[in-house]
Amino acid sequence: MKDAVDSRVIVTPLPDDWVDEFLLSGPDEQVCLRLDGPVDRAALRGLVDEQRVRLADAGLTKGGTVALRLPPSLTYVATLLAAWRLGAQVSLLDHRLTQHEVDRALDRVAAQFVVEPVEVTGNRMRGYSDVIATVTARPTGRPAATPHALVQFSSGSTGASKVIARTAADLVGELDRYARLAEFPHRGDRVVLLASVVHVLGLVGGLLNGLHAGVQLVFPQRLTATGILAAVAEGDAPTTILGVPFHAELLATVEDPPALPQLVRMIVAGELVRPSVPPAFTARYGVPLGTMYGMTELGVIATDLSGTHWPSVAPAHGMDVRVAAGELRIRMPASPYLGLSDPTRFADGWLRTKDAAAHDEETGLVTILGRLDSQISIGGLKVDLTEVERTIAALPEVTEAVVVHDGEIEAYLALTDKSTVDTVEAAIARELAAFKRPRRIHVLAALPRTATGKIVRDSAALRAAAPHHP
Structure with missing residues (x-):
């Protein structure tokens, strides 16, 4: 494998074979992935070749667009690398999104094709799945309008996701x-x-x-x-x-x-x-x-x-x-x-x-x-919500915490088994000045998280998750 190009000086597109040069090259017998068993580079290259043929047969060409909605799997890895080898722009969709969320994302990126599973084996606590996938053409899709190789969505932990694109370089x-x-x-x-x-x-x-x-x-x-x-x-x-x-x-x-x-x-x-x-x-x-x-x-x-x-x-x-x-x-x-x-x-x-x-x-x-x-003003006094959140999260009674300002300071918490809101409020009173304390505390079994594992910080989503929110 050759050394990567210096990150400070990349100003021109990489050659078409960048996937082979930077990702797939190496000794055939070198184990690069381990799922149910070891996968060496020769086997991976074979899987990528198979997926490249499938995508090409479906009509994907250089400059085309494809979205992958696949769980972590060999199929995901091989399909991603195969699409890049064809010169396509790839959008990645988290497999845990709802169909409504997927449809909205596909409309935003206008992918010509979408690769989705038709059969998945493996429970949700497994770190990977065995996947059989299908390639479906989208009549409303369009070729890539930019030279980007990768399109992703921001986590959405604080609101609507942004569409973010990166080149191979x-x-x-x-x-x-x-x-x-x-x-x-x-x-x-x-x-x-x-x-x-x-x-x-x-x-x-x-x-x-x-x-x-x-x-x-x-x-x-x-x-x-x-x-x-x-x-x-x-x-x-x-x-x-x-x-x-x-x-x-x-x-x-x-x-x-x-x-x-x-x-x-x-x-x-x-x-x-x-x-x-x-x-x-x-x-x-x-x-x-x-x-x-x-x-x-x-x-x-x-x-x-x-x-x-x-x-x-x-x-x-x-x-x-x-x-x-x-x-x-x-x-x-x-x-x-x-x-x-x-x-x-x-x-x-x-x-x-x-x-x-x-x-x-x-x-x-x-x-x-x-x-x-997170910097807000309460009665003319500056309050840093991050400071408030860190202070509350450090309490022994609290396992998770997120603090937001939605007209007033509110805290959404998950507590240890024997803790109560009263004990937490008493602890907060010892740690924070009165003007910094949450006016409302909502206790959840667990705080909602995004597909990437980040705690959700959007006020509307937190309100929806909180029990008996007024």
Whole structure:
């Protein structure tokens, strides 16, 4: 496999054979994926060739558009790579979306074809499925109007999803950033992948980086704490767990985990990590809980893989960042958005992340403070909802928390078995000034999450999930 192009200098499209050069090349016998059993590169190339013929027979050509609505599976991997080998633009739809959500997404991207399962085996707690898929033409679909290879949707945790597009050069540039991270998995290592391969962390940081770097990607047979640890224990090579903070919290609750000498670290991204989680995870497993900050628009932006800078992160290679008016902004050559979008998200070559941040000019470290819109005024007094949420989430009575402002400060919580609203309110009163305290507390069995595992922060969705909301 050849080295990736320097992420700072990609200005022209990659050659048509970029999938072969950057993702599929390598020794035939090298195991690159492990699901029910090992899959070597020769077998993967054969599966990609089969799917390429199926897509071409259906009518997909260079410059065409196809949407994949498939669960994590060999079929998903092979179909994605096959579509790219044909030169098509691929839109990824999470297989857990409802048909109504899928129809809306397909209308937005105008895909000419959609690949969907006709048969899926494997329960929902399994990390992968066995899939038989079909290719269906869409009469209203259109060829690609842009040179982008990949179209994704933002998580939708704070509202409507945005349509985000990236070129093949963008993806290879991100692979170069990963290659320059000394503590990220490299050739000969293993990654136990918990993050969805439809979304940017699991797709690029997991699947594409694994194929490019020669890292064996392991899909657990069960996405439970026991199943995840069993997947780690199956191999002797240095192993990293890659997921979201929810997975770290799950593993940190294991009372007596087995010895795992091959476990090097766990890396999480997607949302802020609760302060209690890194020390709890390290106490359980004796390895660091690394964190990454990224966005669907760019992929990985900054990291702290050793846990030494937490809660700060260091910008990855080629990332030009600045903080203006309290907001983190990142230089980009062009807008990543397709169709109508908020024009304030990208201006004058800078992506506005909508994340509040602090930037240490001396060390270069960035500290993500929460969403910019979490800064509100109550009776003329400034309140940071992220501070309120972190304080409440750190209470021993609380297992999950999200705080929003919907006319007044409201908290949506999941509690430990023996906790009550009265005990939580008393604890909050000890920790927060009166003007910062939630005026309403809603207790749920579990907070709603997006398909990527992020806690939903949209007020309307939270109200709908809360029992007996007035």
